[in-house]
Amino acid sequence: MELDYALQEVGSLSEGGYDGIVLVSEGGKEPGIPTELSSVIKKAEQVDADLHDSGAVLGVELPAKRLVYAPTGKITGDYHDVRQFGDAAKKGILRVLKSGAKSPLIVLVDNKRFERTRLVTLLGALEGLYMNLQWREDRPEKSPKVKALGVWSDDPKGLPALIQLAGALETGRVLARDIGGPDPERMSPINVEKAVRGAFPANSGIALDVVSDEAILNKEYPLYSAVNRAASVIDRHKGRIIYLTYTGSAPTQTLLIVGKGVTYDTGGADIKAGGIMAGMCRDKCGAAAVAGFMKILSILKPKHLKVIGAMSMVRNSVGENCYVSDEMIMSRAGKRVRVGNTDAEGRMIMADVLCRMKELALGEKNPQIFTIATLTGHALRTVGEGYTIAMDNGPARKAQTAAKLATAGEVIGDIIDISRVRREDYETHRGKAEGEDVVQATNLPSAQAKRGHQAPSAFLILASGLEEHGLESAKPLLYTHLDIAASCGEVPKDATGAPVLALSTAYLDL
Structure with missing residues (x-):
């Protein structure tokens, strides 16, 4: 490509x-x-x-x-x-x-x-x-x-390198826009897989693994599978988790990135009403950004990085087979999760994949974990159109991950603001009843909830088991959540490809 x-x-x-x-x-x-x-x-x-x-x-x-x-x-x-x-x-x-x-x-x-x-x-x-x-x-x-x-x-001497770099970055953004922008049928989960296979042929330097077998998904990714349940009865809407891996010749750091890929979000049983469902084909832009970043890696081939990207592709459909509030589901990490709002599906489809990345990170060199998602309407209300919000866990905050990413974004014009996950966010999502470990969401839409963009980060940490890898653990892991609901590009404007440029500037030594 x-x-x-x-x-x-x-x-x-x-x-x-x-x-x-x-x-x-x-x-x-x-x-x-x-x-x-x-x-x-x-x-x-x-x-x-x-x-x-x-x-x-x-x-x-x-x-x-x-x-x-x-x-x-x-x-x-x-x-x-x-x-x-x-x-x-x-x-x-x-x-x-x-x-x-x-x-x-x-x-x-x-x-x-x-x-x-x-x-x-x-x-x-x-x-x-x-x-x-x-x-x-x-x-x-x-x-x-x-x-x-x-x-x-x-600067004529620097022009050839500048053109080469800009071409690589734009090629990645084009792939991100091409996956993130189209309507929910053109980029249904199966068509996203086809697009990714076309973008990363065997000689691309990107290893590709697709998990689509429902028995495996149900066993290893139960929270994801709950969301996928309604869509799975229609072949073209069946979900899949796409793993992309790049390994440089001398890696000194590993990035593990999970992208939210909801090809269309009806809200599920808690259906989006009053005209707010329109534009929900952009709910896949987190996964699209993962593909775009991996495309840039395949072109520039940085020696010092290993990157594992996951595109969690699903359609949040409504119907007789859809998951509903009050269901109790055991996550991959062994956490009992009570569903509070089926329109909070993004955190559901990423939590088990994040748990898998946590497992992999424990065996990797200098790991940094990310989630990228059009997760909350609250993010748009907080920072306004065009801005990504970054939130660190304790180890990532100590390493100043969000701050470094924000600095990189400022340089390249892919702007990132920083929020902090606080004690109230964890308390919001801790279980409230005996035998209940994690509450998936309050009953309010995120745009109306207190700390509506920060609290979901705490859910992801709790449901994935990352809380056991905080600052005081024997094996701390750096984790940063990027909410791109405000920066992905709203319909009818083109998708933007955010935060591909910021990630590239921060980690590819541009």
């Missing part, structure tokens, strides 16, 4: 073959802007006072003939971040295509405010060139938007 258009290194703006130039800039201030473009901008600002806020399409005395000036707007160090450049680049590339360009060229210049300005700018442009999977399939004559994108940089 590769991008369906070429990224071409451009040494001079006088080269032919391009019919539109995109320049992203903070008010034309960067010293690396070519004089052929800066002179045009200076002339234009004399007659357009809004130029550096709204941008413009300008004529240039170059073979491309048109320049789309895509300004970032005024940036302040108090609250702006590098996304100003990525967002402007996406708008710029869409504008140059709208102006009639078929072969655009993007100009990358450094900005002293941010350390990865060029990379983020290029990634923003590539995001603008993305076409969602079903559109590509239904209207192949419209795909790709361009045959090639030219790339010029004020």
